[in-house]
Amino acid sequence: MSFFVEALISLLLVAGGIFVFIGSLGLAHLRDFYMRLHGPTKATTLGIGCMLVASMGYFWSIDGKPDVQELLITLFLFITAPVSAHLLAKTGLHMQLKHVDKTQGKPVELRSEEVGEKPVPHPDKGHG
């Protein structure tokens, strides 16, 4: 393994570690539920991506043939991360979790006086 490849792989690993750490720090450290969602959806996604690319490069240079399984992991991660974040945010709104006071804009879901007790039926547009 040449020095250049080794340096590139270690750089990717370190960058990935830093990003995942910062994402987790955000998860632990930001003030309210909705802000905490931002850390794991973004920083962690890129961090894991860096590590997977590093892993791919390492085994490519060791075995001499490329391996695409890491790319599949990245693909699945990019598909599932926004969906889970959306569901978490939606649940947070439904539970009317508190947000920090300086948050601007007040969505209907968080104004308790305007949300009725009964669920509103979904007006389906016909397909589905």
Place this chain on the structure above:
Amino acid sequence: MIAPRAWLPTPVLSLLLLLVWLLLVRSFAFGQIVLSGALAILIPLLTHRFWDARPRIGKPLKLLRFAFRVLGDIVIANFEVAYLIANPWRKVKPHFIEYPLMLEERFTITLLASTISLTPGTVSANLRMDGKSLLIHALDVDDEDALIAQIRERYERPLKEIYEC
């Protein structure tokens, strides 16, 4: 003979399933190809009732360009969010934004919502019941209208061109 549409309702999905299976088992042996082929036909048949009407891709090249743009934005988004989190003197201005949707198909709205969640400082929080607007939570925003205009120009208009025209 049964018409191809009857046993292969979603050719693209079937092809994707076949490819992903072969890549996951890391083998192109004949047995694996037969097995994945059978699965690629069976799974869409069993699940096609759950699927919405699939819009066809009008401009594949534009889709590719859109994908690369989103990938680049994901990298930038990560640096921004990482900086916001790691900077101890940060003054973040969180913001709930009502984003009026121009898209109409559910599939494209899903794509847009996922894109928004992965890119700079925004998470899509709720799709309104009538499918007319999307609630977005942004981590750090000065100008609400600028963000809406940016999302519209950068993501929504290309998606509309690709799928709905």
